[in-house]
Amino acid sequence: MPIINSIISMFSSKRLTQIEYFKTNPVQVQRDTLDELLRTAATTEYGQKYDFASILTAEQYRERLPIIHYEELAPYSERLMNGEQNLLWPEPITWFAKSSGTTAAKSKFIPVSKTSLEECHFRGGKDVIAIFNNLYPDAQAFNGKTLALGGSSEISKTNNNCRYGDLSAILISNTPFWANMMKTPDQSIMLMGDWEEKIEKICETTIKEDVRSLAGVPSWFLTLINRILERTGKDNLHEVWPNLELFIHGGINFTPYREQYKRLLPDPKMKYLETYNASEGFFGLQDDPSDPSMLLMLDYGVYYEFVPMSELGKSRPKALLLEEVETGVNYAIVISTNGGLWRYMIGDTVQFTSTRPYKFKITGRTKLFINAFGEELIIDNAIAALNRACEQTGATVLHFTAAPVFMNENKKGAHEWIIEFGTPPSDPETFADMLDKELQHANSDYEAKRLLSLQRLILHVARPNLFIDWLKEKGKLGGQNKIPQLWNDRTHIEELLKM
Incomplete structure (x- = not known):
């Protein structure tokens, strides 16, 4: 010793x-x-x-x-x-x-x-x-x-x-x-x-x-x-x-x-x-x-x-x-x-x-969840599903956020994701399919709502450093500041989509 x-x-x-x-x-x-x-x-x-x-x-x-x-x-x-x-x-x-x-x-x-x-x-x-x-x-x-x-x-x-x-x-x-x-x-x-x-x-x-x-x-x-x-x-x-x-x-x-x-x-x-x-x-x-x-x-x-x-x-x-x-x-x-x-x-x-x-x-x-449709998706479910989708595709993730897309009279709701990959999947749409299936596996409420009120999730592949630039713009770059990975409204995701 x-x-x-x-x-x-x-x-x-x-x-x-x-x-x-x-x-x-x-x-x-x-x-x-x-x-x-x-x-x-x-x-x-x-x-x-x-x-x-x-x-x-x-x-x-x-x-x-x-x-x-x-x-x-x-x-x-x-x-x-x-x-x-x-x-x-x-x-x-x-x-x-x-x-x-x-x-x-x-x-x-x-x-x-x-x-x-x-x-x-x-x-x-x-x-x-x-x-x-x-x-x-x-x-x-x-x-x-x-x-x-x-x-x-x-x-x-x-x-x-x-x-x-x-x-x-x-x-x-x-x-x-x-x-x-x-x-x-x-x-x-x-x-x-x-x-x-x-x-x-x-x-x-x-x-x-x-x-x-x-x-x-x-x-x-x-x-x-x-x-x-x-x-x-x-x-x-x-x-x-x-x-x-x-x-x-x-x-x-x-x-x-x-x-x-x-x-x-x-x-x-x-x-x-x-x-x-x-x-x-x-x-x-x-x-x-x-x-x-x-x-x-x-x-x-x-x-x-x-x-x-x-x-x-x-x-x-x-x-x-x-x-x-x-x-x-x-x-x-x-x-x-x-x-x-x-x-x-x-x-x-x-x-x-x-x-x-x-x-x-x-x-x-307590604030990092999506429950716009009764799906009660918490961050633990999201990360478990994301990890399994990465294992199946060889992808790695640097940063991500997700938020609801609310229903209107002509369209079902959905979850909208922005993911910045370290190693991107060869086909983002295949990754989105896998992620959606794994979310259903991780959360029975999400699975039930997918049959009724939710369509398959929407995936945007982020440009490099999108999330870093977003935090920098807010004066919150580095240290203990964290990206809100799930959010029950569209405040953050709309800002990121514009960038």
């Missing part, structure tokens, strides 16, 4: 025991988390409004506090950004994670406390290292540099005591100096605001580094990887960094990109671990390379509830406690955190694959 791996093992053995404890005692750990959150925040404005001190059970908490969205959180964030304190959490809140979720114009500013940074986000990063080291004790991934590709927004000051930026920028700005010594490029490049300039600087400064691991969003990393190969004239990334063996990824579903990464990173020693780290907290990580599901991290100061999709849209949706969830059901996540979020619906949907321990996969977002 390499010396650095031995050191990691020594420092992480206690933590691995703690992880095993919450895996076998999930309900108790979550109850303890809720009790600690309520006790800590009892004297805040929010805590006094809902009398946290008198809440004794999870059921009381669920009944007393409403589920909120960003619209209800925004007034508190604005007051905090203007200097008020002790509103949601007793610690001074000076950092805010700027998030747009999809490409909506309105930005969200999520309060980030010192405790949530240390006990949630950074603990998650440490646990990734501990678990990987435990899985692969002879790996050499930590003997060199980690190339972390973060958001392309600069840290901005709104007043003397308040700063905001992408979550990745906040994490970079608060990372201890010793941890930064293991990363590349340096902070000045990682925090650059101009995405295209940042890509060029990263290429210039990291090509000759001993990069052994990557960390970031798969779609944006493809942009960087292709630019590095273009500059070096190499065929794959192992020819640039021969010791590269780990990609820690998150932010989007990896399935559509897997085949491209196999081609760009062909060495069999290459390993992948998925994480679920959002602006609101670090929620899960992959602890078994043979299982694509992620372990729900239960002791990060985050208390979880889950709303069945059938409850969405109701004025008072019922949220389930952890012990009430079932496998194979789609839920919207509701969280209460040590950053001062209280029964906050973050917009992501998950499906549990196991309850012993609690493991899950991300299935989409």
Whole structure:
């Protein structure tokens, strides 16, 4: 075992025991988390409004506090950004994670406390290292540099005591100096605001580094990887960094990109671990390379509830406690955190694959779906169908979006897709046929509506860089900004069709 791996093992053995404890005692750990959150925040404005001190059970908490969205959180964030304190959490809140979720114009500013940074986000990063080291004790991934590709927004000051930026920028700005010594490029490049300039600087400064691991969003990393190969004239990334063996990824579903990464990173020693780290907290990580599901991290100061999709849209949706969830059901996540979020619906949907321990996969977002005809197509269905169509045709996909074509008196409705291919199919119409059939296979509601109210999907093959140009036009190029892959109206697709 390499010396650095031995050191990691020594420092992480206690933590691995703690992880095993919450895996076998999930309900108790979550109850303890809720009790600690309520006790800590009892004297805040929010805590006094809902009398946290008198809440004794999870059921009381669920009944007393409403589920909120960003619209209800925004007034508190604005007051905090203007200097008020002790509103949601007793610690001074000076950092805010700027998030747009999809490409909506309105930005969200999520309060980030010192405790949530240390006990949630950074603990998650440490646990990734501990678990990987435990899985692969002879790996050499930590003997060199980690190339972390973060958001392309600069840290901005709104007043003397308040700063905001992408979550990745906040994490970079608060990372201890010793941890930064293991990363590349340096902070000045990682925090650059101009995405295209940042890509060029990263290429210039990291090509000759001993990069052994990557960390970031798969779609944006493809942009960087292709630019590095273009500059070096190499065929794959192992020819640039021969010791590269780990990609820690998150932010989007990896399935559509897997085949491209196999081609760009062909060495069999290459390993992948998925994480679920959002602006609101670090929620899960992959602890078994043979299982694509992620372990729900239960002791990060985050208390979880889950709303069945059938409850969405109701004025008072019922949220389930952890012990009430079932496998194979789609839920919207509701969280209460040590950053001062209280029964906050973050917009992501998950499906549990196991309850012993609690493991899950991300299935989409509460807004990323198409249900114009009762078909209830979620992103998980769409990606599964897209992946199978690619397997049958040898195609690969870089970016895509889909939206409904609404019925009129003379014509059935349809789903309209724009796909930018990495490797295009030989016949796009054959691909469209296959994709349509696979959507029916993945979603019985879509299959039923195809017999009644829907015609075969419409496919447009996008020109190169269409989606990148669209994001650039919106000022949202790079980092944590994501393309809305499914949308229930035609707002985004009409803009893309014009381009």
